[in-house]
Amino acid sequence: xxxxxxxxxxxxxxxxxxxxxxxxxxxxxxxxxxxxxxxxxxxxxxxxxxxxxxxxxxxxxxxxxxxxxxxxxxxxxxxxxxxxxxxxxxxxxxxxxxxxxxxxxxxxxxxxxxxxxxxxxxxxxxxxxxxxxx
Amino acid sequence: xxxxxxxxxxxxxxxxxxxxxxxxxxxxxxxxxxxxxxxxxxxxxxxxxxxxxxxxxxxxxxxxxxxxxxxxxxxxxxxxxxxxxxxxxxxxxxxxxxxxxxxxxxxxxxxxxxxxxxxxxxxxxxxxxxxxxxx
Numbered sequence: 134x135x136x137x138x139x140x141x142x143x144x145x146x147x148x149x150x151x152x153x154x155x156x157x158x159x160x161x162x163x164x165x166x167x168x169x170x171x172x173x174x175x176x177x178x179x180x181x182x183x184x185x186x187x188x189x190x191x192x193x194x195x196x197x198x199x200x201x202x203x204x205x206x207x208x209x210x211x212x213x214x215x216x217x218x219x220x221x222x223x224x225x226x227x228x229x230x231x232x233x234x235x236x237x238x239x240x241x242x243x244x245x246x247x248x249x250x251x252x253x254x255x256x257x258x259x260x261x262x263x264x265x266x267x
Numbered sequence: 268x269x270x271x272x273x274x275x276x277x278x279x280x281x282x283x284x285x286x287x288x289x290x291x292x293x294x295x296x297x298x299x300x301x302x303x304x305x306x307x308x309x310x311x312x313x314x315x316x317x318x319x320x321x322x323x324x325x326x327x328x329x330x331x332x333x334x335x336x337x338x339x340x341x342x343x344x345x346x347x348x349x350x351x352x353x354x355x356x357x358x359x360x361x362x363x364x365x366x367x368x369x370x371x372x373x374x375x376x377x378x379x380x381x382x383x384x385x386x387x388x389x390x391x392x393x394x395x396x397x398x399x400x401x402x
Binding site: 221222223224225226229230231232244245246249251252253254255256257258 | 348349350351352353356357361371372373376378380381382383384385
């Protein structure tokens with residue numbers, strides 16, 4: 134009986150650890166390119182389609198991103214803080230304009246931590262980066 | 268009936284949307300740092316525990332007023348952003364903030380959806396002064 138309770142406690146502890154690990158795991162370690170990907174039919178994605186930034190930006194007439202290798206770090210070459218279209222402002226507006234109707238917040242549950250990471254010991258917020266996926 | 272449903276549906280959906288985006292922490296720091304039956308987490312109490320100067324207690328609007336000493340890295344007390352990020356994202360406090368309290372950037376920051384700028388929430392201090400009055 135006592136062994137049974139001990140086993141049950143051990144299972145519960147492992148379960149709690151697993152939940153904690155899941156809660157702190159980063160689903161989007163590479164930022165932009167972890168959300169903006171090719172979601173083919175039959176995949177587990179919520180929507181099927183090509184959400185990669187190369188094709189997506191081409192649709193709105195953006196110039197071809199042949200020199201961009203790391204996203205979004207390389208985007209800053211044209212979208213620096215002092216440029217006409219600073220990257221931070223542009224990305225915030227695209228994802229947070231009318232949050233009650235924006236698919237980023239309504240459909241995908243997007244939030245700051247999708248794109249930003251926190252360096253706790255340094256106390257600095259960072260921008261996640263990843264290699265282009267197109 | 269159909270007309271009533273057609274009129275009511277968008278209203279209900281809008282209300283549901285507003286409820287989903289209600290801000291649980293509209294005043295930032297002081298919306299979380301409150302006194303409960305379990306513990307007193309108000310900032311005057313928390314800061315006293317780490318021997319912060321009494322200037323903290325006299326601060327009227329949190330965290331706006333904190334920038335008197337914590338404007339940037341060159342300030343007397345260092346940059347507030349760095350201190351607060353460290354405090355909430357390291358050690359056991361991080362476990363409480365991110366786990367127990369489900370905290371995140373949105374707890375202290377808000378997005379201005381017209382300008383695309385992330386800002387800081389603020390609110391009036393939630394404790395009584397025990398000495399003096401701010402001028």
